[in-house]
Amino acid sequence: MSSPLRLGIAGLGTVGIGVVKIVQKHAGLLAMRSGREVAITAVSARDRMKNRDADLSAYRWEDDPMAVATADDVDLYVELIGGDNGIARDSIQAALRAGKDVVTANKALLAMHGQDLALLAEDLGRVIRFEAAVAGGIPVIKTMTESLAGNDIGRVMGVMNGTCNYILTRMESAGLPYEAVFEEARQLGYLEADPQLDVGGIDASHKLAILSAIAFGTQVDFDAVEIEGIERVSIDDIRRAADMGYRIKLLGVAQMTARGLEQRMSPCLVPADSPLGQLVGGTNMVVLEGDSVGQIVLRGAGAGEGPTASAVLSDIVEIARGVRMAMFGQPASRLKTARPARTAVPAAYYMRLELQDKPGALAKVASVLGDAGISIDRMRQYGQHSDTSVPVLVVTHKTTPEAIDYAIQTLPRTGVLVSDPVELRIEEV
Ligand SMILES: NC(=O)c1ccc[n+]([C@@H]2O[C@H](COP(=O)([O-])OP(=O)(O)OC[C@H]3O[C@@H](n4cnc5c(N)ncnc54)[C@H](OP(=O)(O)O)[C@@H]3O)[C@@H](O)[C@H]2O)c1
Structure with missing residues (x-):
């Protein structure tokens, strides 16, 4: 077996600890599948004294993620801190410059700075992988960049924020108004610290912008996504829509038209008996349409420790195997600037x-x-x-x-x- 792939993990929250647990639990399996050992050498988070439900004693602790990103004994920097700027971005750039590959789950960062990071990685001959950044455990990035590489993608759709889908399905099943279910979701800990990220459609739009880039060979253009959240969806509309055979979903849709790239995130009606209409609770679904393959539907957990860490591990194993792929499926320098178009496709x-x-x-x-x-x-x-x-x-x-x-x-x-x-x-x- 070749030398171990040495990981430095920054961020030991829900996802980071999930990754540590899988590396510990499946060490043998990962080594067999990667052809080399996958070993953690250094970790970082804010509070060293926090009880983290995992044994970290074998790893070097660094208070500063930069120290992990640039350490000589780290080959792969795993950024699981979050945030569209600041230490997450700085440490990824530092890791690339120090000759490390990078795995991240940070959709906000990629939606805002994905193109710049991809160019930097390419210039330096490094790779950045981010399967966990879109729809958690659903392997949508690999499906698009690898499995559908022979297709011209016509349309990408998805329910990609589990909290919004929970709120909408709970409103219907319990007959409760938006405000009551929003409060329930807050108490259950389903909402981000800034709930606008969820109910305002921003988090889901970050993911849509990333998928658009891969699907249409364009630079990530989050600012061009037409975004409307679920705040104006009333229990009346949910009931009436159901009467007419529909369900309301916060649906992201991206499609290339003759006028340009349409990207929208908005509450939409979908037939109640369609796969999207059947999606209940916090589950995510991504629908991909390719000219050869037709329609593909991917469904699974869009968040949570296990599913998200599972996606992070898939990237780690790919890098351990020596797979080197351009971030958005083709060289960043060749991605076209997207020509944004307001929604005009009739419906x-x-x-x-x-x-x-x-x-x-x-x-x-x-x-x-x-x-x-x-x-x-x-x-x-x-x-x-x-x-x-x-x-x-x-x-x-x-x-x-x-x-x-x-x-x-x-x-x-x-x-x-x-x-x-x-x-x-x-x-x-
Ligand atoms: N949670 C999910 O289900 C999920 C799903 C898909 C993608 N993601 C993405 O995965 C990433 C991590 O999410 P998460 O849910 O695991 O977040 P989290 O539970 O809030 O954990 C964040 C971690 O980052 C550490 N951290 C924050 N600021 C830091 C700093 N300045 N220096 C060092 N460490 C710092 C925190 O340290 P302390 O623990 O000491 O406070 C914590 O361990 C985010 O980009 C998120 O968008 C999450």
Whole structure:
């Protein structure tokens, strides 16, 4: 067997400790599969005295991750600290410059600085791998860069934030409003310290931007993702959507069009009986469409100690085997600058309107939709919500986002709505 691959791990939280445990538990298996021993030499975190549920006594402790990143007895720097800047970025750059390869799970960092890091790694002849950064335990990076290398990818879709999917499915199953389930999720520890990262769609958009780069050979362009979180999804919409055969998911979609790259993260309706519609709780799903392979659906745990550490280990073993691959599946210097395009791909839309209960109200709605060029596929009127209003649901035929925007802006001017209209895209899956 060749010499051991010596790991330096910075960050001993959920993921870092998960990695330590697997290296300890599966030392023999990893050595067999890698063709060499995988050994931890140095570790770092903020608080040396913290009880970490793993025996770290065999490893050198460093208070400063930089010392791990640049140590002579470290071949591979494993960055599991997190954050889109600061010590995570600095230590990765230092490790590359010191001649180390890097494994990270840091989607925020890659979404913001992935291109620069990839260029630096290439210049220095090093590799950076990041399977755990997107959808935790689901092997989507390898699937795209390796298994689908012979495909032109048409569209990438995914439910990639387990907390949002938990909140939406729990709202439906318990019939609870958003605010109540949000509070539950907070108490269960499911939310990031800054909950906007989850419910605001930012974390999932980091992942989408990374997948777009691989799928379309473009530089990561997180700033171009059109992002809407789940805060405006009401229990009413969840119920009504279910009545019409749909579920609401925070769905990321990236596709290349003639006008440019569309990347959107927004609450969408998907058919309740589709794989995405069936996804419940904190599970993640990524749907990939290739011109030769057709549609592939990957489903699994998107977070947590074991699943995320499993993905980190897959990268470690690849590097131990000597696999050297460009970060985004092709040399970073050849990745095109993405030409961002606002969503224009037509889709069917769901609209919920709260109308005054008086003659002619529906006719006024129909007239606005007609003026917008929107034709109606299905319309359903419910019993009175109050003495004076009735909810009306509309599912349109395929139409453009522009036409929907026009309708949403014009409908309140008819004077027959008692509240703002709600619109949600129905994604074809
Ligand atoms: N958790 C998941 O399920 C999951 C899934 C996919 C990807 N990821 C990504 O994996 C990375 C790690 O996530 P995590 O959940 O394991 O985070 P975490 O539990 O918060 O752990 C972070 C670790 O980094 C250490 N740390 C923070 N600042 C440091 C500094 N300045 N110097 C040295 N160490 C420092 C902390 O030290 P102390 O312990 O001493 O405070 C802690 O051990 C993040 O990029 C995250 O986005 C996580």
